Amino acid sequence: MADAPNFQNEMRRLLRERVIGTARELVCTEGWGAVNMSRVAKEVGVSRPVLYKEIGTKQDLAEVVIAEELDSFLAGVTETVTAEPGDLLAGITAAAEYTLRTAADNTLLKAVLAGRSGADTTLLPTLMTEPEPVLGRATAAFAAILRARYDLDAFGEPEIDTRVEAVVRLVLSHLFQPAGTIDRAVAQIALVAGPLFHREF
Template sequence: MMEHVSTCCMVVVVAEAPNFQNEMRRLLRERVIDTARRLVCTEGWGAVNMSRVAKEVGVSRPVLYKEIGTKQDLAGVVIASELETFLVGVTETVTAEPGDLLAGITAAAEFTLRTAADNTLLKAVLAGRSGADTTLLPTLMTEPEPVLGRATAAFTAILRTRYGLESFSAPELDTRVEAVVRLVLSHLFQPAGSIDRAVAQIALVAAPLFVREQ
């Protein structure tokens, strides 16, 4: 009887082990992201290096490289994490809007621009645009991932869920949403004038893109 119980316990432990390992990896990634983000906000991206991050997190460099990759990979991970925070807010903003597609797009754009204006990570990156190490800035502004591609895909899904948009095929909707996202990012990274003016311009451009929506 005791032997049977012991075997059962072993089965339970083995079954739960992968979940434990995944949880440890998740916690490690969170600590790495938080550490890198803090360094960027306080000292700039140039102060971030894999040896320092590993030391502050409390792991070896090989462990950090295995989990994250290179410094450029770390940049992508940090940006992707920040983007997810924005997208949660965008989802809540669009969900709160009535069945008016343009109102939803406008509200999402305004939320993004106003939130970005107070975002410490983004302000730190933009403040260092003339420094010697601006690796994080082109990752944000010009590379298809993690910002443009992920934001477009996520915002497309948000709008499709909230408003249906059955009259648009997937490629048609993707193209229109990407145009809006590109315009929002342009105002975000190269602001000119007030946020109210930027939101009005985005609404003006977005309106004819979705005229087939009933």
């Protein structure tokens, strides 16, 4: 009996993984407009009530899919920053470059941006304009990454969060509305980040 809760949690985790994978595949191959809860439930092999109970609405599903994608990006950002242990600006710049280059090859992001003029663009504002799950989570996570790897004692906590948010907003702007090369975007981000964190180097 003691193992029952763990078994249930594992089954729920596997279900969420299948739901997210199914929804992601539909977005990448057919666009967000092709995603509906009935179809996802059928392809996953569960009833609609089970899917609604586990995930919620279609908008909730959009946020879950985006959050999962963001977690993958943040794992890469963590590794990238770790490779620049002694230079805050180099870490920030490397993280920005990693994000932009990885995003350029990301099939989900390509599919979402390609459908920006379509009839159902629900996933696009979730990515670009809503505070969560992208901007808020990315800012909090990146701030935590920088705090863990660099000496930021020269800044107060609110100062760190404000400066990190400014950098994240700039990176997201280049990600969603690219103009010019990635190298140019990274140079611009470094130009802005330098003065923001100048007390650290």
